Amino acid sequence: MQTQRSKGCPYFDHIIFFSNFSAVINKHIRMNKLVLALLTIGLLAGCGSKKNKSGKDDFTFEDFRHLFAEAKLPYKLMPEELANKKSDTAGISPEVLKQFLTDTLGKSDFPEGATVKFYPVAAVDGAAVNYFVVKAVGKSLTTAYICFLDKKGHYLNRLPAGKVADKSDVFYFSIDTRQVIKVTNERELEPGHRSTREDFFGVSDNGSTTLIMTNTSGDPGAGQLFNPIDTLKAAHKLSGDYVSGENSLVSVRDGDDPKSFLFFISFSNKTGCKGELSGTGHFTGANKGEYKDKETDCGIAFQFASGRVSIKEIGGCGAYRGVRCFFEGSYAKKKAK
Numbered sequence: 001m002q003t004q005r006s007k008g009c010p011y012f013d014h015i016i017f018f019s020n021f022s023a024v025i026n027k028h029i030r031m032n033k034l035v036l037a038l039l040t041i042g043l044l045a046g047c048g049s050k051k052n053k054s055g056k057d058d059f060t061f062e063d064f065r066h067l068f069a070e071a072k073l074p075y076k077l078m079p080e081e082l083a084n085k086k087s088d089t090a091g092i093s094p095e096v097l098k099q100f101l102t103d104t105l106g107k108s109d110f111p112e113g114a115t116v117k118f119y120p121v122a123a124v125d126g127a128a129v130n131y132f133v134v135k136a137v138g139k140s141l142t143t144a145y146i147c148f149l150d151k152k153g154h155y156l157n158r159l160p161a162g163k164v165a166d167k168s169d170v171f172y173f174s175i176d177t178r179q180v181i182k183v184t185n186e187r188e189l190e191p192g193h194r195s196t197r198e199d200f201f202g203v204s205d206n207g208s209t210t211l212i213m214t215n216t217s218g219d220p221g222a223g224q225l226f227n228p229i230d231t232l233k234a235a236h237k238l239s240g241d242y243v244s245g246e247n248s249l250v251s252v253r254d255g256d257d258p259k260s261f262l263f264f265i266s267f268s269n270k271t272g273c274k275g276e277l278s279g280t281g282h283f284t285g286a287n288k289g290e291y292k293d294k295e296t297d298c299g300i301a302f303q304f305a306s307g308r309v310s311i312k313e314i315g316g317c318g319a320y321r322g323v324r325c326f327f328e329g330s331y332a333k334k335k336a337k
Helices: 010-047 061-065 079-083 094-100
Strands: 069-071 075-077 117-125 130-137 142-149 155-166 169-175 181-190 193-203 209-217 240-243 249-254 260-268 274-283 288-292 299-305 308-313 328-333
Touching (some): 061 094, 075 117, 079 142, 079 155, 079 169, 142 169, 155 181, 249 308, 274 299
Parallel strands (some): 069 117
Antiparallel strands (some): 075 169, 117 130, 155 169, 169 181, 193 209, 260 274, 288 299, 299 308, 308 328
């Protein structure tokens, strides 16, 4: 770059030189700022959602799973949690619901054209299938569905397992460590008198469900409480059925060896709080026994004396009962038939 020199003032030459030099520097600075801005835009675009061939944002199965709270077996969804209102920002969009589950999830429970919002509740890993609990909220009805997905994240089937329309008729469910689903329906027949129906389902590898058995109580004409270990051997002196009222039972049967025993506990108190637990206990003395759950910190102490058995929790068994009651009390032995 050449500049015209002044003949009269040498300082003027220096001023012209520095003026031209400054213009060049400013030009480079502006170019660098432009390059930096372009690089920043490119990096931000690279950090954003990936685009698929159709130009839409990709939403992966991992993204979908992260919408749900991680839970472990045993799992229980109580009516209080089902009735709890969720924020609109926590919902599952219809597009995501259709992509990973099905867009007909609430068709059988909500009228056509009704506004229904779906919310992720919990994801539970099973042995053959995984369980995704989804809550559906309409204007006057809230339901829950257990959606079965295979280990690769493919939707298989669903089971309606929860419903809250009003306080007189509620459905809720639990999944035990053996992956048996128990759906409970409580209905108020009259003030202070409720009927209870419990349906037990098994789930196959392809997501199909099979009704294993049904318990009913409180409804006139309904069958008695079903005891799943009723027909097992009861030769031990402490084996037998111990009862407290009409709807509470502690059933004890012979174990595989003299130091063990099988048991089934089911109770329902006056407030409607219920509990159910079965397993294998071990004798810790001549008239004492103990059970410890392998999956949770739940434990039960058994004390046998004079034709009775007393039970007491020695660990948190909230996964197998309501929140306002415990596995405790004294039960009288029934005479063998």
